[in-house]
Amino acid sequence: DSLTQAQFDTVYNSLSLVIASQLFTAIFLILALPRVLPRYRQAMVIAAVVCGIAAYHYFRIFDSFKGAFVTDAVGGRGTYTQAEGVSFNEGYRYVDWLLTVPLLLVELIAVLALARRVQASLLRKLIPAATLMIVLGYPGEISSTDGARVLWGVLSTIPFLFILYVLFVELTRSLDRQPVAVRALISRLRILLLASWLVYPLAYALPVLGISGADAWVLKQGGYSLADIAAKAVYALIIYRIARLKSYEDD
Amino acid sequence: DSLTQAQFDTVYNSLSLVIASQLFTAIFLILALPRVLPRYRQAMVIAAVVCGIAAYHYFRIFDSFKGAFVTDAVGGRGTYTQAEGVSFNEGYRYVDWLLTVPLLLVELIAVLALARRVQASLLRKLIPAATLMIVLGYPGEISSTDGARVLWGVLSTIPFLFILYVLFVELTRSLDRQPVAVRALISRLRILLLASWLVYPLAYALPVLGISGADAWVLKQGGYSLADIAAKAVYALIIYRIARLKSYEDD
Numbered sequence: 262d263s264l265t266q267a268q269f270d271t272v273y274n275s276l277s278l279v280i281a282s283q284l285f286t287a288i289f290l291i292l293a294l295p296r297v298l299p300r301y302r303q304a305m306v307i308a309a310v311v312c313g314i315a316a317y318h319y320f321r322i323f324d325s326f327k328g329a330f331v332t333d334a335v336g337g338r339g340t341y342t343q344a345e346g347v348s349f350n351e352g353y354r355y356v357d358w359l360l361t362v363p364l365l366l367v368e369l370i371a372v373l374a375l376a377r378r379v380q381a382s383l384l385r386k387l388i389p390a391a392t393l394m395i396v397l398g399y400p401g402e403i404s405s406t407d408g409a410r411v412l413w414g415v416l417s418t419i420p421f422l423f424i425l426y427v428l429f430v431e432l433t434r435s436l437d438r439q440p441v442a443v444r445a446l447i448s449r450l451r452i453l454l455l456a457s458w459l460v461y462p463l464a465y466a467l468p469v470l471g472i473s474g475a476d477a478w479v480l481k482q483g484g485y486s487l488a489d490i491a492a493k494a495v496y497a498l499i500i501y502r503i504a505r506l507k508s509y510e511d512d
Numbered sequence: 513d514s515l516t517q518a519q520f521d522t523v524y525n526s527l528s529l530v531i532a533s534q535l536f537t538a539i540f541l542i543l544a545l546p547r548v549l550p551r552y553r554q555a556m557v558i559a560a561v562v563c564g565i566a567a568y569h570y571f572r573i574f575d576s577f578k579g580a581f582v583t584d585a586v587g588g589r590g591t592y593t594q595a596e597g598v599s600f601n602e603g604y605r606y607v608d609w610l611l612t613v614p615l616l617l618v619e620l621i622a623v624l625a626l627a628r629r630v631q632a633s634l635l636r637k638l639i640p641a642a643t644l645m646i647v648l649g650y651p652g653e654i655s656s657t658d659g660a661r662v663l664w665g666v667l668s669t670i671p672f673l674f675i676l677y678v679l680f681v682e683l684t685r686s687l688d689r690q691p692v693a694v695r696a697l698i699s700r701l702r703i704l705l706l707a708s709w710l711v712y713p714l715a716y717a718l719p720v721l722g723i724s725g726a727d728a729w730v731l732k733q734g735g736y737s738l739a740d741i742a743a744k745a746v747y748a749l750i751i752y753r754i755a756r757l758k759s760y761e762d763d
């Protein structure tokens with residue numbers, strides 16, 4: 262496939278936007294650490310690490326993209342075609358998710374500072390489910406047949422639904438001891454999580470739905486970029502607000 | 513277009529000046545954090561993050577410029593022409609503004625430490641307006657016709673005027689509880705903001721006004737550079753002075 266100048270620029274600038282957002286959210290969280298009580302710093306540190314890991318992977322994705330699409334037009338104003346011998350590596354995303362998706366869930370549980378026993382029981386469900394979800398999705402992503410994509414996609418959706426069940430049903434039961442303002446923030450956080458996480462299975466399903474070509478590809482990269490900013494950076498800023506609010510209430 | 517050696521050097525050195533200014537203003541602000549009361553540190557941290565984001569984008573703009581203009585003259589003393597296959601990406605500026613312009617407004621509101629309710633109401637107006645201003649300007653910037661540039665420019669000017677109204681009319685009403693010396697600094701800050709922010713729509717309008725060619729382009733890059741130093745680094749230093757003054761008064 263080849264990209265027009267405008268398509269190339271859109272992907273290029275979206276990827277760069279993600280790098281800047283993740284990197285500086287991570288730095289902001291580290292600088293803001295002393296502003297929350299020690300018991301909420303675990304959540305903030307994990308949030309910073311997640312954004313840092315994302316920034317690293319986006320640096321790589323950016324380079325991979327720049328290498329994979331080239332033009333010989335003067336001033337770069339022309340059509341970009343796929344380079345010889347260099348591939349755009351979509352796999353970076355799965356490596357990123359394998360590390361960050363379980364951490365995003367740990368971050369959420371940590372900021373609530375629930376009873377130790379409740380925390381441990383939630384994490385024993387969420388972490389293996391998140392890992393399983395990513396590991397089962399990967400063979401589908403790299404397969405070239407629709408059949409395999411559907412099969413692995415369905416298998417990966419089982420732990421995905423289980424995670425949503427734990428977050429929206431089981432977790433809700435543990436929230437009555439949280440201050441009212443915190444409960445409102447947590448419900449906003451879960452809606453953000455749901456809306457942004459749904460982008461990934463949708464993007465995965467595009468080829469099966471027969472949506473392909475340069476436009477679809479650009480849309481997919483843009484969608485991933487916005488979803489990654491929402492699911493990690495904006496998510497982290499809400500975690501920070503919860504931590505601030507709870508620090509204030511506890512004081 | 514091609515650039516003379518002097519034009520190339522002017523842009524090259526202006527871009528490098530911006531990197532140094534933003535990076536070290538960010539570092540200065542972080543080092544100066546303990547010198548203000550905790551309640552003003554949020555503003556300082558945001559100011560540091562804004563300068564950091566700008567430094568990151570100027571690194572990228574600098575590399576993009578170095579790649580896009582080349583010469584084969586010995587010792588680099590000759591005419592620089594546009595390279596094949598590499599474009600100078602003006603889009604970095606819009607990506608930068610999308611993140612930093614809302615943050616510059618948050619920084620200003622945060623340092624005033626107004627009542628929570630007043631703060632929230634000002635931010636609910638300023639942040640969406642700033643985002644809208646940048647998002648509406650972008651299609652005009654990348655369009656190749658004067659008509660589209662004028663249309664999007666006018667649309668983007670509406671939120672711009674609204675921001676100025678909120679800052680110069682609504683905000684003024686909340687300032688009577690601020691110490692006199694702080695009020696003087698705030699009025700200086702707003703004049704700096706007005707003077708530097710006007711550079712961006714002017715630079716945007718140059719092609720419509722029929723001002724083009726290498727000289728105009730060099731002037732535009734130089735103008736952006738100085739405006740960015742004023743609107744972020746100098747601005748941050750005034751924010752720091754306000755924070756110092758208020759820390760002293762509150763103590």
Ligand SMILES: CC1=C(/C=C/C(C)=C/C=C/C(C)=C/C=O)C(C)(C)CCC1
Pocket residue numbers: 358361362365394395397398399413414415417418421458459461462465488489492493
């Ligand atoms: C259900 C499902 C998937 C879910 C992926 C998810 C939910 C990814 C979340 C990523 C996040 C949150 C990244 C952080 O920024 C896959 C693996 C695409 C395979 C198809 C089925």
Ligand SMILES: CC1=C(/C=C/C(C)=C/C=C/C(C)=C/C=O)C(C)(C)CCC1
Pocket residue numbers: 609612613616645646648649650664665666668669672709710712713716739740741743744
């Ligand atoms: C009104 C207007 C614009 C305003 C841009 C501004 C006001 C940008 C401010 C940038 C800052 C403050 C950067 C920080 O360093 C655009 C988008 C050019 C489009 C044309 C109309």
